[in-house]
Amino acid sequence: MFNLGARSKTNDSGDVIKDGTEATFQADVLEASKTTPVIVDFWAPWCGPCKTLGPALEKAVKAAGGRVRMVKIDIDRNQMLAAQLRIQSVPTVYAFVDGQPVDGFMGARPPSEIKAFVDGLATRAGGAAGASLDDQLAAAEEMLTAGAAVNAAQAFSVILSENPENAEAYAGLAKAYLSLGEAAKAKALIDNAPQSMAGNAALGSIRARIELASEAANAGDPTPLRARVEADPGDHQGRHDLALALLGKGATEDAIAELLELYRRDPEWNDGAAKTLLFRIFESLGDKDPLTARSRRQLSSLMFA
Numbered sequence: 001m002f003n004l005g006a007r008s009k010t011n012d013s014g015d016v017i018k019d020g021t022e023a024t025f026q027a028d029v030l031e032a033s034k035t036t037p038v039i040v041d042f043w044a045p046w047c048g049p050c051k052t053l054g055p056a057l058e059k060a061v062k063a064a065g066g067r068v069r070m071v072k073i074d075i076d077r078n079q080m081l082a083a084q085l086r087i088q089s090v091p092t093v094y095a096f097v098d099g100q101p102v103d104g105f106m107g108a109r110p111p112s113e114i115k116a117f118v119d120g121l122a123t124r125a126g127g128a129a130g131a132s133l134d135d136q137l138a139a140a141e142e143m144l145t146a147g148a149a150v151n152a153a154q155a156f157s158v159i160l161s162e163n164p165e166n167a168e169a170y171a172g173l174a175k176a177y178l179s180l181g182e183a184a185k186a187k188a189l190i191d192n193a194p195q196s197m198a199g200n201a202a203l204g205s206i207r208a209r210i211e212l213a214s215e216a217a218n219a220g221d222p223t224p225l226r227a228r229v230e231a232d233p234g235d236h237q238g239r240h241d242l243a244l245a246l247l248g249k250g251a252t253e254d255a256i257a258e259l260l261e262l263y264r265r266d267p268e269w270n271d272g273a274a275k276t277l278l279f280r281i282f283e284s285l286g287d288k289d290p291l292t293a294r295s296r297r298q299l300s301s302l303m304f305a
Contacts, residue, residue, distance in 0.1 A: 017058055020071035022081040028071045033096035037121045039070045042082060042092040049108040050091045056111050057093070060118040067122035095121050112146040119143055120151025123158050133159070137168055144172065149179035165194050171202035183210055202286070209284035216248030229258075236262055236269045243277065256281060256295045264302050275299070 020028045020040070029038050041057055043050035054072065061070040075082040075090060085094070095103040095117075103121060119139045140155035153176035159169040170193055177186035187210050190203055197203055222245035228238040239262045246255035256278065263274040278299060285292045 016061055016064075016066055016068070017070045017072070020073050020078075022078045025071075025073075025081060029096050030099045032069060033100075034098050036066070037068045038096045039068060039118065039121065040094045040096065041070060041072045042075050042085075042087045042090055042094070043072060044075050044090050046076075047090045053091045053093075053108050053114075056109075056114045057118070060111075060115045063115070064118055064122050068118055093117075097121070113148060116143040116146040116148030116151050120148060120155055123155040133163060133166070137166075137172065140169075140172055144176055144179065147179075149176045152176045153180070165196050167193075167197045167200045167202060170197060171200075171206055174203070174206045178206070178209065178213075183213060186210055205283055205286045208280055212247060212280060212284050216244050219244035219248050222246050222249060222251075234265070236266055240270070240273055240277070247281070252281065252285070253291060256291070260295070260298055260302065263299065267303075 018028060029040055032038050039057065039061060041050075041054055043054055057070060061068050073081065075087055089106055091108065092106045093104050094101045103117070105117070109117070120143055123136055123139060136155070136159050140152050140159065143149075143152035143155060153173060156169050156173035156176060159166060160173065163169060170189065174186040174189050177183070177189065186206065190207050190210070193200075193203055219241060222242055225238055225242040225245050229235055229242055232238070239258050243255040243258040243262070246252075246258065259274045259278050259281075262269065263278070267275065278295070282292045282296060287293075
Protein backbone atom coordinates (compact mmCIF):
# COMPACT_ATOMS: atom_id res chain seq x y z
CA MET A 1 0.00 0.00 0.00
CA PHE A 2 2.80 2.40 0.82
CA ASN A 3 5.16 1.72 -2.07
CA LEU A 4 5.33 5.27 -3.40
CA GLY A 5 8.03 4.90 -6.00
CA ALA A 6 11.34 6.70 -5.75
CA ARG A 7 13.10 6.60 -2.43
CA SER A 8 14.62 9.79 -1.13
CA LYS A 9 17.65 10.02 1.06
CA THR A 10 16.84 9.98 4.76
CA ASN A 11 17.35 13.35 6.40
CA ASP A 12 20.02 13.10 9.09
CA SER A 13 19.82 16.72 10.25
CA GLY A 14 18.26 15.71 13.53
CA ASP A 15 15.19 17.90 12.97
CA VAL A 16 12.17 16.35 14.65
CA ILE A 17 9.62 18.31 12.59
CA LYS A 18 9.65 18.77 8.83
CA ASP A 19 7.43 19.37 5.82
CA GLY A 20 6.96 16.27 3.69
CA THR A 21 5.95 15.52 0.11
CA GLU A 22 4.98 12.55 -2.01
CA ALA A 23 8.62 12.26 -3.09
CA THR A 24 10.03 12.21 0.44
CA PHE A 25 7.30 10.19 2.20
CA GLN A 26 9.20 6.92 1.82
CA ALA A 27 12.31 8.26 3.53
CA ASP A 28 10.78 10.75 5.95
CA VAL A 29 8.03 8.47 7.24
CA LEU A 30 8.29 4.82 6.28
CA GLU A 31 12.06 4.42 6.64
CA ALA A 32 12.45 6.90 9.49
CA SER A 33 9.72 5.19 11.54
CA LYS A 34 11.82 2.03 11.66
CA THR A 35 14.09 3.77 14.16
CA THR A 36 11.86 6.52 15.63
CA PRO A 37 8.05 6.80 15.67
CA VAL A 38 6.77 9.32 13.13
CA ILE A 39 3.56 11.33 13.40
CA VAL A 40 2.15 12.53 10.08
CA ASP A 41 -0.09 15.59 10.17
CA PHE A 42 -2.25 15.88 7.04
CA TRP A 43 -3.46 19.47 6.78
CA ALA A 44 -4.54 22.15 4.32
CA PRO A 45 -4.11 25.95 4.30
CA TRP A 46 -7.88 26.48 4.24
CA CYS A 47 -8.54 24.20 7.24
CA GLY A 48 -9.38 26.14 10.42
CA PRO A 49 -8.88 23.32 12.97
CA CYS A 50 -5.51 22.54 11.35
CA LYS A 51 -4.21 25.92 12.48
CA THR A 52 -4.79 24.89 16.09
CA LEU A 53 -3.89 21.22 15.95
CA GLY A 54 -0.64 21.64 14.02
CA PRO A 55 1.12 23.93 16.53
CA ALA A 56 -0.15 21.83 19.46
CA LEU A 57 1.27 18.68 17.86
CA GLU A 58 4.57 20.42 17.19
CA LYS A 59 4.80 21.53 20.82
CA ALA A 60 4.17 18.01 22.12
CA VAL A 61 6.63 16.46 19.67
CA LYS A 62 9.35 18.94 20.64
CA ALA A 63 8.68 18.24 24.31
CA ALA A 64 9.24 14.51 23.65
CA GLY A 65 12.92 15.31 23.18
CA GLY A 66 13.57 13.38 19.97
CA ARG A 67 11.65 10.25 20.93
CA VAL A 68 9.07 11.05 18.24
CA ARG A 69 9.32 12.82 14.88
CA MET A 70 6.66 14.69 12.92
CA VAL A 71 6.08 15.19 9.20
CA LYS A 72 3.54 17.73 7.91
CA ILE A 73 1.81 16.98 4.61
CA ASP A 74 -0.18 19.65 2.76
CA ILE A 75 -2.89 17.61 1.00
CA ASP A 76 -3.46 20.32 -1.63
CA ARG A 77 0.14 19.98 -2.78
CA ASN A 78 0.19 16.19 -2.38
CA GLN A 79 -3.17 15.03 -3.67
CA MET A 80 -1.94 11.67 -4.96
CA LEU A 81 -0.51 10.75 -1.56
CA ALA A 82 -3.69 11.91 0.21
CA ALA A 83 -5.78 9.75 -2.12
CA GLN A 84 -3.55 6.71 -1.66
CA LEU A 85 -3.78 7.03 2.13
CA ARG A 86 -7.54 7.66 1.88
CA ILE A 87 -7.44 11.01 3.63
CA GLN A 88 -11.07 12.11 3.52
CA SER A 89 -10.93 15.12 5.82
CA VAL A 90 -8.40 17.30 7.59
CA PRO A 91 -6.85 17.46 10.00
CA THR A 92 -6.01 13.76 9.97
CA VAL A 93 -3.11 12.40 12.00
CA TYR A 94 -1.40 9.03 11.50
CA ALA A 95 1.31 7.52 13.68
CA PHE A 96 3.84 5.20 12.02
CA VAL A 97 6.11 2.63 13.66
CA ASP A 98 8.31 0.20 11.73
CA GLY A 99 6.91 1.51 8.46
CA GLN A 100 3.28 0.81 9.38
CA PRO A 101 0.41 2.99 10.69
CA VAL A 102 -0.31 2.03 14.31
CA ASP A 103 -2.62 4.78 15.55
CA GLY A 104 -4.32 7.98 14.48
CA PHE A 105 -7.26 10.34 14.78
CA MET A 106 -9.24 12.93 12.82
CA GLY A 107 -10.24 16.42 13.88
CA ALA A 108 -8.94 18.77 16.56
CA ARG A 109 -8.03 17.53 20.04
CA PRO A 110 -7.34 19.34 23.34
CA PRO A 111 -3.66 19.75 24.34
CA SER A 112 -3.93 17.11 27.09
CA GLU A 113 -5.06 14.46 24.59
CA ILE A 114 -2.40 15.49 22.09
CA LYS A 115 0.33 15.17 24.71
CA ALA A 116 -1.03 11.78 25.77
CA PHE A 117 -1.07 10.65 22.12
CA VAL A 118 2.54 11.67 21.56
CA ASP A 119 3.80 10.27 24.87
CA GLY A 120 1.88 7.05 24.32
CA LEU A 121 3.43 6.60 20.89
CA ALA A 122 6.93 7.15 22.24
CA THR A 123 6.48 4.66 25.06
CA ARG A 124 4.53 2.09 23.06
CA ALA A 125 7.14 1.98 20.33
CA GLY A 126 10.07 1.77 22.70
CA GLY A 127 10.98 5.34 21.89
CA ALA A 128 11.35 6.07 25.57
CA ALA A 129 14.21 3.62 25.92
CA GLY A 130 16.52 6.46 26.83
CA ALA A 131 14.21 7.65 29.58
CA SER A 132 14.41 6.34 33.11
CA LEU A 133 11.82 3.93 34.45
CA ASP A 134 10.46 6.69 36.68
CA ASP A 135 10.03 8.96 33.65
CA GLN A 136 8.20 6.25 31.74
CA LEU A 137 5.89 5.57 34.68
CA ALA A 138 5.24 9.28 35.13
CA ALA A 139 4.41 9.69 31.44
CA ALA A 140 1.98 6.74 31.57
CA GLU A 141 0.30 8.17 34.67
CA GLU A 142 -0.07 11.52 32.90
CA MET A 143 -1.86 9.79 30.03
CA LEU A 144 -4.23 8.16 32.50
CA THR A 145 -4.89 11.46 34.25
CA ALA A 146 -5.54 13.11 30.88
CA GLY A 147 -8.20 10.51 30.10
CA ALA A 148 -6.16 8.67 27.47
CA ALA A 149 -6.71 5.27 29.06
CA VAL A 150 -5.99 3.28 25.90
CA ASN A 151 -2.60 4.95 25.44
CA ALA A 152 -1.89 4.60 29.15
CA ALA A 153 -2.65 0.87 29.01
CA GLN A 154 -0.28 0.49 26.07
CA ALA A 155 2.42 2.44 27.89
CA PHE A 156 2.12 0.41 31.10
CA SER A 157 2.17 -2.81 29.04
CA VAL A 158 5.43 -1.74 27.40
CA ILE A 159 6.95 -1.01 30.80
CA LEU A 160 5.85 -4.42 32.10
CA SER A 161 7.36 -6.15 29.08
CA GLU A 162 10.74 -4.82 30.22
CA ASN A 163 10.04 -4.84 33.99
CA PRO A 164 7.61 -7.72 34.61
CA GLU A 165 7.71 -7.35 38.40
CA ASN A 166 7.19 -3.61 38.62
CA ALA A 167 4.22 -3.20 40.98
CA GLU A 168 3.59 0.42 39.97
CA ALA A 169 3.19 -0.56 36.33
CA TYR A 170 0.90 -3.44 37.33
CA ALA A 171 -1.23 -1.01 39.33
CA GLY A 172 -1.23 1.51 36.50
CA LEU A 173 -2.36 -1.06 33.94
CA ALA A 174 -5.14 -2.22 36.26
CA LYS A 175 -6.28 1.39 36.73
CA ALA A 176 -6.30 1.87 32.97
CA TYR A 177 -8.49 -1.22 32.58
CA LEU A 178 -10.88 0.15 35.20
CA SER A 179 -11.02 3.48 33.36
CA LEU A 180 -11.95 1.58 30.21
CA GLY A 181 -14.74 -0.25 32.04
CA GLU A 182 -12.88 -3.56 31.90
CA ALA A 183 -13.10 -4.55 35.56
CA ALA A 184 -12.75 -8.26 34.76
CA LYS A 185 -9.38 -7.63 33.08
CA ALA A 186 -8.25 -5.51 36.02
CA LYS A 187 -9.25 -8.22 38.50
CA ALA A 188 -7.53 -10.95 36.50
CA LEU A 189 -4.37 -8.86 36.32
CA ILE A 190 -4.34 -8.25 40.08
CA ASP A 191 -5.20 -11.86 40.91
CA ASN A 192 -2.29 -13.09 38.77
CA ALA A 193 0.29 -10.59 39.95
CA PRO A 194 3.68 -12.06 40.90
CA GLN A 195 4.00 -13.31 44.46
CA SER A 196 6.67 -10.67 45.07
CA MET A 197 3.90 -8.05 44.94
CA ALA A 198 1.85 -9.61 47.72
CA GLY A 199 0.92 -6.93 50.22
CA ASN A 200 1.68 -4.08 47.80
CA ALA A 201 -0.44 -1.07 48.83
CA ALA A 202 -1.18 0.10 45.29
CA LEU A 203 -2.43 -3.30 44.19
CA GLY A 204 -4.39 -3.65 47.41
CA SER A 205 -6.03 -0.32 46.70
CA ILE A 206 -7.15 -1.46 43.27
CA ARG A 207 -8.42 -4.79 44.59
CA ALA A 208 -10.49 -2.88 47.15
CA ARG A 209 -11.80 -0.60 44.40
CA ILE A 210 -12.86 -3.59 42.29
CA GLU A 211 -14.62 -5.27 45.21
CA LEU A 212 -16.41 -2.06 46.18
CA ALA A 213 -17.47 -1.43 42.60
CA SER A 214 -18.96 -4.92 42.44
CA GLU A 215 -20.97 -4.37 45.62
CA ALA A 216 -22.02 -0.85 44.66
CA ALA A 217 -23.23 -2.01 41.24
CA ASN A 218 -26.00 -3.93 43.00
CA ALA A 219 -27.01 -1.12 45.33
CA GLY A 220 -29.56 0.40 42.98
CA ASP A 221 -30.69 3.98 42.39
CA PRO A 222 -29.71 6.42 45.15
CA THR A 223 -32.78 8.64 44.58
CA PRO A 224 -35.36 6.51 46.44
CA LEU A 225 -32.80 5.67 49.11
CA ARG A 226 -32.15 9.35 49.73
CA ALA A 227 -35.90 9.96 49.99
CA ARG A 228 -36.09 7.10 52.47
CA VAL A 229 -33.34 8.57 54.65
CA GLU A 230 -34.81 12.07 54.49
CA ALA A 231 -38.13 10.67 55.63
CA ASP A 232 -36.45 8.83 58.51
CA PRO A 233 -32.94 10.14 59.40
CA GLY A 234 -32.63 7.31 61.92
CA ASP A 235 -32.86 4.64 59.21
CA HIS A 236 -29.27 3.44 59.49
CA GLN A 237 -29.62 0.60 56.99
CA GLY A 238 -31.12 3.01 54.48
CA ARG A 239 -28.23 5.43 54.94
CA HIS A 240 -25.68 2.63 54.55
CA ASP A 241 -27.42 1.46 51.38
CA LEU A 242 -27.51 5.05 50.12
CA ALA A 243 -23.75 5.33 50.59
CA LEU A 244 -23.21 2.18 48.52
CA ALA A 245 -25.57 3.43 45.80
CA LEU A 246 -23.71 6.74 45.66
CA LEU A 247 -20.44 4.85 45.28
CA GLY A 248 -21.99 2.99 42.36
CA LYS A 249 -22.69 6.33 40.67
CA GLY A 250 -19.16 7.59 41.25
CA ALA A 251 -20.23 10.08 43.96
CA THR A 252 -17.53 8.96 46.38
CA GLU A 253 -17.39 12.17 48.41
CA ASP A 254 -21.17 12.12 48.95
CA ALA A 255 -20.98 8.46 49.97
CA ILE A 256 -18.32 9.26 52.55
CA ALA A 257 -20.45 12.12 53.91
CA GLU A 258 -23.37 9.73 54.47
CA LEU A 259 -21.14 7.19 56.22
CA LEU A 260 -19.64 9.86 58.46
CA GLU A 261 -23.15 10.94 59.40
CA LEU A 262 -24.09 7.32 60.10
CA TYR A 263 -21.02 6.91 62.29
CA ARG A 264 -21.85 10.15 64.13
CA ARG A 265 -25.37 8.89 64.85
CA ASP A 266 -24.41 5.36 65.90
CA PRO A 267 -20.74 4.28 65.79
CA GLU A 268 -21.55 0.72 66.83
CA TRP A 269 -24.44 0.08 64.45
CA ASN A 270 -24.16 -3.31 62.74
CA ASP A 271 -20.76 -4.03 64.33
CA GLY A 272 -19.32 -0.69 63.21
CA ALA A 273 -20.38 -1.10 59.56
CA ALA A 274 -19.98 2.61 58.79
CA LYS A 275 -16.35 2.70 59.90
CA THR A 276 -15.61 -0.59 58.14
CA LEU A 277 -16.95 0.69 54.82
CA LEU A 278 -15.13 4.00 55.27
CA PHE A 279 -11.83 2.17 55.74
CA ARG A 280 -12.49 0.13 52.59
CA ILE A 281 -13.15 3.33 50.64
CA PHE A 282 -9.95 4.89 52.01
CA GLU A 283 -8.01 1.81 50.91
CA SER A 284 -9.55 1.96 47.43
CA LEU A 285 -8.64 5.64 47.06
CA GLY A 286 -5.12 5.23 48.43
CA ASP A 287 -3.36 7.19 51.15
CA LYS A 288 -2.18 9.89 48.74
CA ASP A 289 -5.67 10.91 47.67
CA PRO A 290 -6.64 14.28 49.23
CA LEU A 291 -10.16 12.96 49.89
CA THR A 292 -8.70 10.12 51.96
CA ALA A 293 -6.68 12.49 54.13
CA ARG A 294 -9.56 14.90 54.63
CA SER A 295 -12.09 12.17 55.40
CA ARG A 296 -9.74 10.41 57.82
CA ARG A 297 -9.43 13.64 59.78
CA GLN A 298 -13.20 13.98 59.91
CA LEU A 299 -13.58 10.40 61.10
CA SER A 300 -10.88 10.88 63.74
CA SER A 301 -12.60 13.99 65.08
CA LEU A 302 -15.78 11.92 65.51
CA MET A 303 -13.97 8.99 67.11
CA PHE A 304 -12.17 11.12 69.67
CA ALA A 305 -14.78 13.79 70.26
